[in-house]
Amino acid sequence: MGVNDNGNSTSGVRNSDLNPGTPRRVRFDRTSITLLMGMLFIFWASIAGLAWMSYGKVKNAQLFSTLRQKGYAAEGEVTKRSVSLDGVFVTYEFAVDGISYSGYARMKLRPNSASGPGGQIPIRYLPDDPRENLPIDVEEFSIRDTQPFLLCLSFMGLSIVVIYRYLRERRLVRMGVVVEARVTGCAPYRNQFDVYYEFVTEGNGSMDGSCITEDEYEIGASIPVIYRRSNPKKNEAYPVAGFIIEDSDAARIPKHLSSPAE
Numbered sequence: 001m002g003v004n005d006n007g008n009s010t011s012g013v014r015n016s017d018l019n020p021g022t023p024r025r026v027r028f029d030r031t032s033i034t035l036l037m038g039m040l041f042i043f044w045a046s047i048a049g050l051a052w053m054s055y056g057k058v059k060n061a062q063l064f065s066t067l068r069q070k071g072y073a074a075e076g077e078v079t080k081r082s083v084s085l086d087g088v089f090v091t092y093e094f095a096v097d098g099i100s101y102s103g104y105a106r107m108k109l110r111p112n113s114a115s116g117p118g119g120q121i122p123i124r125y126l127p128d129d130p131r132e133n134l135p136i137d138v139e140e141f142s143i144r145d146t147q148p149f150l151l152c153l154s155f156m157g158l159s160i161v162v163i164y165r166y167l168r169e170r171r172l173v174r175m176g177v178v179v180e181a182r183v184t185g186c187a188p189y190r191n192q193f194d195v196y197y198e199f200v201t202e203g204n205g206s207m208d209g210s211c212i213t214e215d216e217y218e219i220g221a222s223i224p225v226i227y228r229r230s231n232p233k234k235n236e237a238y239p240v241a242g243f244i245i246e247d248s249d250a251a252r253i254p255k256h257l258s259s260p261a262e
Contacts, residue, residue, distance in 0.1 A: 022174065024173060037086055037160075046153070049152045089104065094133070101130045101133065122135065172228055178225070181225045183222070184196045184198050184208070195211060195217050196208065197211075207232045207235065224239075
């Protein structure tokens with residue numbers, strides 16, 4: 001069973017019978033809703049992460065500038081020094097007017113830029129609030145600082161791609177044209193099957209496509225597909241996974257098309 005030169009199915013089912021009315025009333029199924037909610041969470045969490053990190057960087061940059069212009073110099077004592085992939089980190093203490101203050105910073109990778117515990121380290125502090133302080137050799141920026149930003153941008157980009165894909169396919173299901181296609185090939189794909197097919201568009205143009213299905217199809221068997229009227233290259237097996245068609249007539253598929261030929 002397939003299609004003839006006039007665009008009608010050779011099984012006796014007219015393509016118009018597969019399209020009782022558009023736009024169709026379509027909604028996401030439960031799995032799609034769960035996935036989309038997860039993608040929305042990742043999207044907004046990524047934005048929140050970017051905003052929080054940007055605020056911290058701007059605040060630190062303002063502190064660096066203020067300490068250069070108005071900061072007082074002092075000698076601090078290193079109480080702890082640690083080395084990691086992110087750099088050299090020191091914890092230090094210093095006194096102002098008999099009051100002890102402490103700080104923590106990542107140091108520049110220079111020889112003797114940060115000695116071990118008990119060593120001296122030059123710092124600057126704000127006279128009005130010595131709690132605002134930093135070592136003179138603090139590392140203000142490192143290429144490693146971009147990694148969290150890139151990670152957030154990657155997650156945000158992934159969520160945008162997934163959401164856009166679902167919205168695009170929803171439009172295809174709502175407005176697309178359903179036709180009977182003829183299977184031209186079928187090959188195993190992991191635990192499923194990669195099915196190749198061809199169909200005739202409303203304008204009698206020949207088009208081909210492929211989809212992944214749970215069922216194996218014989219060459220020459222019929223399979224319902226849906227394509228975008230403005231761009232038939234965008235086509236999928238019908239019904240499209242992840243969507244529920246609420247129109248009973250639009251959701252009905254002829255019995256011989258609802259399952260692969262035996």
